[in-house]
Amino acid sequence: MSLATLARDEVVTASPDASGTELARQMRDETVGCVVITEDDRPVGLVTDRDLTIRLVADGHDPATTTARDVMTEHPTTVDVGTGLYELTEVMEDNAVRRMPVVDGDRLAGIITLDDVQGLLVDELDNLSDVIEEESPDY
Secondary structure (H helix, E strand, O other): OEHHHHOEOOOOEEOOOOEHHHHHHHHHHHOOOEEEEEEOOEEEEEEEHHHHHHHHHOOOOOOOOOEHHHHOEEOOOOEEOOOEHHHHHHHHHHHOOOEEEEEEOOEEEEEEEHHHHHHHHHHHHHHHHHHHHHHOOOO
16 A cells, blocks of 8 residues: 555645744644645655744744744655555654655655554554454354
């Protein structure tokens, strides 16, 4: 199963010039934990709720004047839309990331998160449990 079918194609994005306040409001309004920072539909950074807490608030910066460029993780780890689930989990582990922009070439095509992967695996395990239960004798 490739990310073409697994990734969310509606991604919350912002420009590098978006303020910390704007980013926090986007995360709140869209109920997400990160915003992909883009230029010309290319992911150039990633800002998480943790970035806003650690790099902005805890360091005493003004959220109205601090920009995404100031707090984002530059050059985020991305994964190609044709990548399979196993390879995705390896890339997540190797790079210690929970959220990854999905790209088609160098253009943003979606996003996949550790929570998405975990939800899929739980569903798959539930299906396998149903098979085992159906095939097991009554005790």
